[in-house]
Amino acid sequence: MHALRTAFILGLVLVPLAGGARASAATYTTETIEVWVTAPNSNLIYTRVVRPVPALYPGQQFPALIAIPGGTGAGAPIAGNPLYRNLAASGFVVVAFNPEGRGSGAAGNLMSQGAEDCNGFIHQDDLKAVIEYTAGLASVDVSNIGVETASLGIAIGAGALGRYPALPVAYLVDQEGPHDNRVITFYDKGNEVAVCNHYSTVTDPSPANVAFWAEREAVRYIGAYPGRYLRMQAQTDHAQGAAYFRHTIEMIDAATQPAYGGTGSAAWTRVNGSDIGNAVNAVYTYGVPSTYPTWVTGKLADHPGLNITYDKEMAGVTTSVGGLAAPASPQPMPTRSARANTPASYAIATIALALAAAVIISNARRRRA
Structure with missing residues (x-):
């Protein structure tokens, strides 16, 4: 891995006082570094890290979040998004990367080596390498690393975490990810399109097409992930439209352990955050709306920053007792100099x-x- 350059920003975090009061905003001074992470196939993955400056907070460790965007776009620009920069300033190490073959070549969005893989095994292996790099950072609490995915990014996230369940990832936040080829290609909605030049296996049942989608269907892999899984879902899906929930129900049921009626391995599952109030480790019956969880109102886009709220919430969950999430130890606060x-x-x-x-x-x- 080779560092490229560093930039500094200031961010705000509330400082708790005795008795639960909150004082004026203080800052973690953050830096942005750029590195090349070596993938399992030896290609170099362009990666950006936004974090509290280690030299200013010696010995402190922070939770980490690796963010993966939707579609098949570059991920590194996420490091420039104010929501994620503010998350870093609140005491997180935020990591974003360009999977192989992605990147424009512009500053902050350099192209990773390798060829486009449409979120398949190669891109999932890229995430594996980035997780391992993140876990090796001295300022990262290796017990509190999370992955957040948006839309089709779940193919990379669930694929990597399910295929490599020993990776040190405590939680996965999944924002309305399409879980199988019918959803990805919009077959269920009646307006099917080719994604990465591939139609659904209903339209094209050839062995080659089936094999292509087998790498990219998150529902095949989420069941092997042993960490905590939070699925975000609004009343109107960002891609599938109003009242489409098959993907969410099947992903939750596949992730939740058999002891709770599911078929998976996850230590903890829930649809949406504590503000919505759905039960932990609950499963649902597709086609029976009376069993469904409560959805986020409207669209996720109507609630900017909700994913960040849920990221922080998941970073604070250590156990699930009686359906209640117990908070983790408080994060270390900035030293006086910061x-x-x-x-x-x-x-x-x-x-x-x-x-x-x-x-x-x-x-x-x-x-x-």
């Missing part, structure tokens, strides 16, 4: 002093009276 004396902090301090002075004056007047 806390910003922002205008907001001065304003809050001034208000506090003014209130204290008012109380003193009021008490003095009452004594004179």
Whole structure:
């Protein structure tokens, strides 16, 4: 792996006070580094990492999130997204990468070696290498690494985590990922299209087409993933439209352990976050709406940043007891040298002093009276 360059930003994180109060915003100073991670086939994978500057927080370790975009696009630009940069500034190591053959060549989006694989085994192996690289970073809490996928990115995420269940990934957040070839090609919706030049296996049942999709159907692999699995799903799917839920129900049922009625290995499963209130480790019956979980209202796009909220929530889940998620230990806070004396902090301090002075004056007047 070869580092390319480093840039610095400032981000905000709330500092808890005694009694549960919250004070002014403080900062983790973050840096962005670019490295080339070696894939199992020896190709170099362009990878970007946004993290609290290790030199400023010596000895501190942070949860890590590896983010994978939807479709078949480049992933490295995620490192420039303000939502993910703010996540890093709140105390995360955020990692994004371009699977083989992807990248425009522009700054921040360099092309990885190798050929386009349409989220198949080669791209899944790229994720494996990036996970192993992330786990080796001194500032990463190796017990708290998560993967977040959007849409077709689940083919990479579930494929890698199911094929390599020993990878140190504590949780997977899946945003409305299409789980089989019928959903990926929109066959179920009646407007089928070729994806990566392949139609569904219903339209083309040839052995070659079946083999192609076998690498890319997340539902085949999610059952072997032993970590925690959160599926995000809104009332109106970003791709399949309103009231389409087969993919979500079949993925949850495939991930959940047999003890709860599923067929999988996941330590913990749930549809949507704690704000929605669905049961942990629940399974559902497709075609029987009365058994369905509660969906996010409208579309996921109506709730910008909800994925980040759920990422943080999953990073704080250590066990599931009686259906309740127990919080993990608090994240380490910035050292004094990293806390910003922002205008907001001065304003809050001034208000506090003014209130204290008012109380003193009021008490003095009452004594004179």
